[in-house]
Amino acid sequence: MRTAEYKVPGGKLLTAEVEEKNGVLVHVKISGDFFMHPEAAIIDLEAALCNSPTDEIEDRVERFFYVNKVSLFGVSPEDFVKVIKLTIIQ
Amino acid sequence: MTETWRLIDMRIEDAPTQMAIDEAIAMARIKEGTPNTIRLYRWNPSAVSIGYFQSITKEVNLDACKEYGVDVIRRITGGGAVYHDYNGEITYSLVAPTNHPKMPRDILASYELICGAIVNGLKELGVESEFKPVNDIVAGGKKISGNAQTRRHGVILQHGTILVDSDIRRMFQVLRVSDVKISDKLIQAVEERVTNLRRYLERDISFDESREALIHGFENTLEIKLEAGELTSGEKKLVNELHEKYSSKEWVFQR
Numbered sequence: 065m066r067t068a069e070y071k072v073p074g075g076k077l078l079t080a081e082v083e084e085k086n087g088v089l090v091h092v093k094i095s096g097d098f099f100m101h102p103e104a105a106i107i108d109l110e111a112a113l114c115n116s117p118t119d120e121i122e123d124r125v126e127r128f129f130y131v132n133k134v135s136l137f138g139v140s141p142e143d144f145v146k147v148i149k150l151t152i153i154q
Numbered sequence: 155m156t157e158t159w160r161l162i163d164m165r166i167e168d169a170p171t172q173m174a175i176d177e178a179i180a181m182a183r184i185k186e187g188t189p190n191t192i193r194l195y196r197w198n199p200s201a202v203s204i205g206y207f208q209s210i211t212k213e214v215n216l217d218a219c220k221e222y223g224v225d226v227i228r229r230i231t232g233g234g235a236v237y238h239d240y241n242g243e244i245t246y247s248l249v250a251p252t253n254h255p256k257m258p259r260d261i262l263a264s265y266e267l268i269c270g271a272i273v274n275g276l277k278e279l280g281v282e283s284e285f286k287p288v289n290d291i292v293a294g295g296k297k298i299s300g301n302a303q304t305r306r307h308g309v310i311l312q313h314g315t316i317l318v319d320s321d322i323r324r325m326f327q328v329l330r331v332s333d334v335k336i337s338d339k340l341i342q343a344v345e346e347r348v349t350n351l352r353r354y355l356e357r358d359i360s361f362d363e364s365r366e367a368l369i370h371g372f373e374n375t376l377e378i379k380l381e382a383g384e385l386t387s388g389e390k391k392l393v394n395e396l397h398e399k400y401s402s403k404e405w406v407f408q409r
Contacts, residue, residue: 075288076288079209079212093409094207095207095208095209095212095409096205096207096208097205097207097208097232097233097234097235098207098232098233099231099232099233099288099289099302099303100207100232101261101304101305102306103206103207103230103231103232103304106206106207135261137232137261137262137288137289138288138289
């Protein structure tokens with residue numbers, strides 16, 4: 065399990081806790097002081113990232129926010145990608 | 155004609171009860187068409203509330219909470235961790251439909267309106283403060299209020315904290331502040347980023363005086379009249395049900 069923190073310019077903090085096996089994410093947990101409406105969508109986002117090859121993270125996050133009616137405040141979909149990728153680069 | 159909203163005034167309860175009441179009022183507003191409501195309240199024992207998405211172990215020093223008898227709870231709203239000091243903090247909550255004529259459809263604009271009520275209330279006390287998007291109110295460049303909103307089935311629930319005479323040292327004993335979060339701030343001590351009404355005004359300030367100013371702030375900004383009321387029997391039933399969720403380890407430690 066690896067964790068990374070990413071401070072979004074302007075205030076909010078994102079943390080990702082990721083377990084990766086052979087280039088595939090097997091566990092993803094995101095936390096932080098951001099706002100997401102509806103709140104329960106975070107669980108769906110994490111599920112959408114589970115079993116994702118590491119080179120598909122961007123696509124999966126993008127698709128999630130395209131398909132689902134979810135609003136974000138204080139962070140953007142790109143910030144989620146950034147913090148998850150940070151756990152892998154480490 | 156000025157619209158009348160219900161005021162549930164300065165109830166003192168523990169953390170699970172306070173969070174259950176806020177959610178119960180929002181749920182009842184959806185189902186039963188209960189009145190639009192403002193609550194002002196205090197937490198006894200003092201408590202830390204964390205945002206829905208926050209990691210409890212990352213944000214809260216659980217040992218310090220235990221040592222000082224501070225409760226820990228997870229909110230249904232996003233945003234950051236708050237120390238609700240029984241002796242120095244007032245929390246408000248607002249429940250109204252998203253299609254209320256005074257409420258902007260845009261979420262950020264509705265934050266600005268509701269936070270504007272706090273700003274106007276503080277002005278009456280002599281505090282010059284301003285809304286700082288997304289969800290803060292600052293006075294003299296320091297945070298004096300944090301706010302969080304959720305919307306469900308056409309109803310807005312926004313709650314927030316007003317630091318009256320909070321023990322700021324204790325606040326940073328029970329809250330953990332990430333190194334990453336501090337690093338881009340120029341101010342050396344985290345404690346210097348936060349203020350309260352007493353520090354700002356450099357005088358003693360009572361809960362009564364603060365409460366009155368906040369009531370005026372809401373009435374004048376939203377152009378409403380607040381009339382003291384109680385929870386309905388339906389709401390009380392919901393509070394009992396929700397209390398169990400908010401007290402459970404599964405809820406509090408889920409992230």
